[in-house]
Amino acid sequence: MSLQELLTIFISAVFIYNVILSRFLGLCSFIAISKETKPALAMSSAVMFVIVMSSAITWFVYRFLLLPFGLTYLRTISFILVIATFVQFVEMVIKKVSPHLYRAFGIYLPLITVNCAVLGVAVLNIDMFFVNGRQVVGSFYYSVFQGACVGLGYTLAMLLMSGIRERLELCNIPKALKDFPLAFIIASILSLSFMGFSGFKF
Amino acid sequence: MEILIAILVLGFLGLLFGVGLAIASKKLAIQVNPKLEELQHLLPGSNCGACGNPGCFGFAESLLSGKSVIDGCKVCSEEAREKIARVMGLALEKQTKKIATLHCNGGLKIKDKYIYDGVSDCIAANLVLGGQKACVFACLGFGTCQKACPFGAISMSAEALPVVDKIKCRSCNKCVLACPKKLFSLVSVSNSVYVACSSHDSGKDVKAVCPVGCIACKLCERACKFDAIHVIDNLAVINYHKCTSCKECVKVCPAKTIRIRE
Secondary structure, three states: OOHHHHHHHHHHHHHHOOOOOOOOOOHHHHHHOOOOHHHHHHHHHHHHHHHHHHHHHHHHHHHHHHOOOOOHHHHHHHHHHHHHHHHHHHHHHHHHHOHHHHHHHOOHHHHHOOOHHHHHHHHHHHHHHEEOOEEOOOHHHHHHHHHHHHHHHHHHHHHHHHHHHHHHOOOOOOHHHOOHHHHHHHHHHHHHHHHHHHHOOO | OHHHHHHHHHHHHHHHHHHHHHHHHHHOOOOOOHHHHHHHHHOOOOOOOOOOOOHHHHHHHHHHOOOOOHHHOOOOOHHHHHHHHHHHOOOOOOOOOEEEEEOOOOHHHOOEOOOOOOOOOHHHHHHOOOOOEOOOOOOOOOOHHHHHOOOOOEEEOOOOOEEEOOOOOOOOOHHHHHOOOOOEEEEEOOOOEEEOOOOOOOHHHHHHHOOOOOOOOOHHHHHOOOOOEEEEOOEEEEOOOOOOOOOHHHHHOOOOOEEEOO
């Protein structure tokens, strides 16, 4: 595990292969909750937390259950199981421990269950850090770190989008383009600009 | 054989998570006051925030903890109010319904002093020399109140004036706060007479820009037998504690500024 590799993971997860703008994962929450900055940030922090934790848990499930039994083809369904359970569990814990935080997260926490970015990262970790059915040295730490970086990329995209859309609220927009149509156009332009990063090769 | 292993492993995972969640939900269960749910069903659920709490759930909580009274919710129907009182075991005080009333009748009758070509919004227009209307107190007619109303009770008339639907209005105070000219106030249903002008300009200046504005002639003051209407700062103001809705002032008002609510 070297600093250079960590940096590579960071830059490629946040910029080059940004989970929303380059990989096109987790788009429904990206469009739905980017109208204002505050909820967008709340959603991003919730997503980041869940992604980090679920990439740790899915690593264990893959390494100690699926690999030894040769059931790697079951990874999608078992990962979904893990993520859904984990989100449920986190919801219960937060409800009990901090009702204030629970109210702040509101609907966003259960929404993460169906956020494909979470599953995407879990699968990506397996693809990147398990070669020929063997784990790469330090793959667990890499997985967790990549989870955090993808979460950061998600936050970045959400912040960009919500900032732009907050300003658009004040503009005189043709009725046909109001709200979602314009959001789609902006998302595509943002995505195009992020494609510019793909020139970097590490 | 392989399929058996697959079934076993996935079954094991599912069982593990299922049991884990079941235990967790038992251990982490929170005691919720059963009244809370009942209250939530009875409250309007529009989350307008007029009561000062974050949504109807917040109001239900503060109601239970005794920080609010039932009348704190202006939006509730009379029926639901009674039911809530029963749930809470409290006696209910009768409350008269109030309706948002616009204190301007200028609309298109007032000329524009310049051509406004900005954002179609009263607050934005008000920033430019107090709006495009020749009368600085007048309704600008871009419908910011209409957008603010959570119940769809306000519609814009052909005169570019907001019209409040008596039945739909739940006196939530949103339009009162939204109007940059502060033209709305809540007037109870029993008082049908109101002054449809907010201009503090002198009679001569009002006459120059608006045919229906209050010119501070004080005829209403003399006509009122109950000492309920007074001209203060060039504007007739009704004291609703004394007003009996006898409509004498409506008859004498030369500019038809004092009106009866339809």
